[in-house]
Amino acid sequence: MEANEILAKAESLRNGLSTGFRDEIVKSLYTEAEQIAKRAVKTSVDKKYDFDQKIDRLVTSPYTGLPIMLGLLSILIWLTVSGANVVSGWLAVVLFGIGDFGRALFNQIGAPWWITGFIWDGVYLSLAWVVSVMLPPMMIFFPAYTFLEDLGYLPRVAFNMDWMFKKTGAHGKQSLTMAMGFGCNAAGVIATRVIDSPRERLIAILTNNFVPCNGRFPTLIMLATVFVAASFPPALTSLVAAATVVGVVLIGVAFTFLASWILSRTVLKGEASAFTLELPPYRKPNVSRIIYTSIIDRTIFVLWRAMQTAAPAGAIIWILANVPIGDSNLARAIADWLNPFGYLLGLDGVIILAYIIAIPANEIVVPTMMMVYMGAGMMVNGPTSNHAIFDLLVNGNGWTMLTAINLMLFSLLHNPCATTIMTIYKETKSVKWATLSVVMTLGTAIVVTFLTASIARLLGWV
Amino acid sequence: MNITFWLLLVLILLVVTFLPRVGLFAVYKIYRAAQEREQMEDALKHLLDREQQGRHASPESLAGTLDIPRGNVMQLIENMETQDLLESRGVELQLTTKGQRWALHVVRAHRLWERYLTDEARMPLAKIHGEASRREHSLTEAQLNDLDAALGHPTRDPHGDPIPTREGTLLKAEGMPLTAWQAEGPMRIVHLEDEPALAFEQILAAGLRLGQTIRILDRNSQRYLLTDGETEYRLAPAVAANVSVAALPESEVAKASAIPLAELTHNQRAEIVILDDAVQGFTRRRFLDLGLTPGTVIYPELKNFFGDPRAYRVRGTLIALRKDQAAQIWVKPVL
Incomplete structure (x- = not known):
């Protein structure tokens, strides 16, 4: 009864309030805080403040700001890709060694071949593959990214890039979630939490997949090296390959802007929400916190989700490769059946099949393709030299330049991996947005590859 | 391909048509009921509107507003009379107490929706009336109270119309x-x-x-x-x-000598006078959270390559704002 009376009293009082009373409340809170701070905090004339200002002018000026930004991003990606290669190799040796040991053990105790195959060549191999390809780049990328974050540099990037995002109806901080997407799209989707306005956050979530994550980089690099760079003199190969990958990334960025622009004028229509961005003072990075957030919060988290989806995929891949049909296997049969559709997109049935199986994790696309092309019973690395890969694909399986280019485009634009879809669902709490993220990207990939294939064929290039 | 097939087909069709709640027939009935309710609520709104203007509604004015034939209007009026929502005296139509309460509910729903669409969904002003007209029929009293509370009990909609309170009092339109x-x-x-x-x-x-x-x-x-x-x-x-x-009002007198923050020159110190009334909801909360309260000293410190956004030094921190937002904060330059 008491409580109801108080509520009724509040209700009647509220009607008499002036419209600005909320402003007054906040103002009084700040006044109070100011007074406390004045008593408790002593400020000396600050040298660090001037230093901060100097850095700020440097990183946001038109002449030095952009080069610094692009330079840092290039270093970040280069460190990740080249450093990860080395560690991946070591990890693969160890993990595949364990696989060999397990297989030998199973053979010794006389387990049937299909149990050994299913467990070690299917489920385990897929897990080992995903871990060895995925873990090293994340172990390098995430700490480096977190370092820049902790330093206070990243908000300046958002500040610099905002004008472009504003034009497409998005938020400047989307540049940060895109950068995070290079490491992993699922992590990029989680990173959109820094965008406080819901509409702009959804745009960032839905378009994050147009940035190739490091699960897709190996595919892009392999294709750029084997196909595009091969026709250039040897001295230029790595430069051309790098330029090609950068080109693909830029196409992805262009699609991000295009999709943001379309989204903000259709399903996510409305005026731009409040853009407020705090530019914190520069800090000395805290190493233990960097290691904690990048390894525990990001790497382990993403890796665990990827492993959950990679294990069943490994099982399916093994079954497909080991169920005989005629003198071939189920995988080959499905690939042949998918061939006409693949042809329309300038690809082939094997690639489509690999992408369907690899929905859990993009890392296993190439091994699955190689498995089917080589008629192997489990995922394989493929030939070791670039020349042999070229030979297998072009002379053995009818690839052309169009196949390589369209595969790069498809890899860039196609649907998010299962981990990312799951993350989008968890972040938006909506089946609708998760579905849209798949339909939009897959639709774009199919339309674009269909167009390039048709145009190339009409003009007689292939 | 025989009797069994056709029997099965007919059976499926029957089920699809007559299934309770999700069958075609049931869905159509729900749709009709919603249509009728919407029409009735639009009629109530019209009557309330007329009453506020001190005029009486008539079957003609109702037919004009709802854009339906006269025959249907008579039917509608009869329906509403049996539900004790209105009384007709000759050609004059009047709301009953029950009708008035319902009408106020719909108006409240409409204006709260408009407030929500403007402040939280940031929909362009030209679009909110149509959107709110579609949504106003679907909320219960309890849901409206929740929406009202979530929006911070606003008193006026984005057009300046007063929003009825939960007790059903409606202020007179200002001006x-x-x-x-x-x-x-x-x-x-x-x-x-x-x-x-x-x-x-x-x-x-x-x-x-x-x-x-x-x-x-x-x-x-x-x-x-x-x-x-x-x-x-x-x-x-x-x-x-x-x-x-x-x-x-008093606050506007203060604003008269102020300029928008966006027009402040580089490093020119100024004191915040007031946040524009056009800034409400999410944006206003954000501004206040960041300490952009009246009386605070602020100055532009950092420019983007393209001049927009700019970063402002306020209370010792650096906060970037886009031009159109900085245009909504009124400041007075100080030395």
Whole structure:
């Protein structure tokens, strides 16, 4: 009864309030805080403040700001890709060694071949593959990214890039979630939490997949090296390959802007929400916190989700490769059946099949393709030299330049991996947005590859 | 391919048609009921509107507003009479107490939706009336109370119309039509009528907005010439009648000597005077959270390559704002 009376009293009082009373409340809170701070905090004339200002002018000026930004991003990606290669190799040796040991053990105790195959060549191999390809780049990328974050540099990037995002109806901080997407799209989707306005956050979530994550980089690099760079003199190969990958990334960025622009004028229509961005003072990075957030919060988290989806995929891949049909296997049969559709997109049935199986994790696309092309019973690395890969694909399986280019485009634009879809669902709490993220990207990939294939064929290039 | 097949097909069709709740027939019935309810609620709104203007509604005016044939109107009136929502005396229609409560509920739903669509969903002003008209029929009393609380119990919708309280009191609309304003000097726009939509679009297209301070430069039978001190606005008299104005409140007097934050030159210190009334909901909360309260000293410290956004030093931290947001914060330069 008491409580109801108080509520009724509040209700009647509220009607008499002036419209600005909320402003007054906040103002009084700040006044109070100011007074406390004045008593408790002593400020000396600050040298660090001037230093901060100097850095700020440097990183946001038109002449030095952009080069610094692009330079840092290039270093970040280069460190990740080249450093990860080395560690991946070591990890693969160890993990595949364990696989060999397990297989030998199973053979010794006389387990049937299909149990050994299913467990070690299917489920385990897929897990080992995903871990060895995925873990090293994340172990390098995430700490480096977190370092820049902790330093206070990243908000300046958002500040610099905002004008472009504003034009497409998005938020400047989307540049940060895109950068995070290079490491992993699922992590990029989680990173959109820094965008406080819901509409702009959804745009960032839905378009994050147009940035190739490091699960897709190996595919892009392999294709750029084997196909595009091969026709250039040897001295230029790595430069051309790098330029090609950068080109693909830029196409992805262009699609991000295009999709943001379309989204903000259709399903996510409305005026731009409040853009407020705090530019914190520069800090000395805290190493233990960097290691904690990048390894525990990001790497382990993403890796665990990827492993959950990679294990069943490994099982399916093994079954497909080991169920005989005629003198071939189920995988080959499905690939042949998918061939006409693949042809329309300038690809082939094997690639489509690999992408369907690899929905859990993009890392296993190439091994699955190689498995089917080589008629192997489990995922394989493929030939070791670039020349042999070229030979297998072009002379053995009818690839052309169009196949390589369209595969790069498809890899860039196609649907998010299962981990990312799951993350989008968890972040938006909506089946609708998760579905849209798949339909939009897959639709774009199919339309674009269909167009390039048709145009190339009409003009007689292939 | 025989009797069994056809029997099965017919059976499936029957099930699809007559299944309770999700069958075609049931769905159609739900749809019809919703349509009827919407029509009835629109009629209630019309009656309330007339009552507020001190006029009586008639079957003709109702048919005109709802855009339905006269025969259907009589049917509708009869239905509403049996439900004790209105009384007809001759050609005059009047709301009963029950009818009035319901009408107020719908108006409240409409205006709360408009507030929500503007402040939280950030929908363009020209679009909110139509969207709110579609959504106003679907909320229960309890849901409305929740929405009201979530929006912070707003008192006026984005057009300046008062929002009925949960007890059902409706304040009088503020101000008078621009065409009736006689006094000299500046005045404040307190209401923009959103019906008819065509006139509202002209008001928006001219660039006028709620809370703006204006002055009449010249008026004749052809047009009204208005100014806010910088831009000149032209309105046809028929459109001008849809703009309501009132005398300046205290806060506006303060604003008169202030300039928008966006126009502050580099490193020029200034004191925040007031946040524009046009900033509400999410954006206003964000500004206040960041400490952009009246009396705070602020100055632009950092420019983007393209001049937008700019970063402002306020309370020792650096906060970047886009130009259109900085234009909504009024400041007074200090030395």
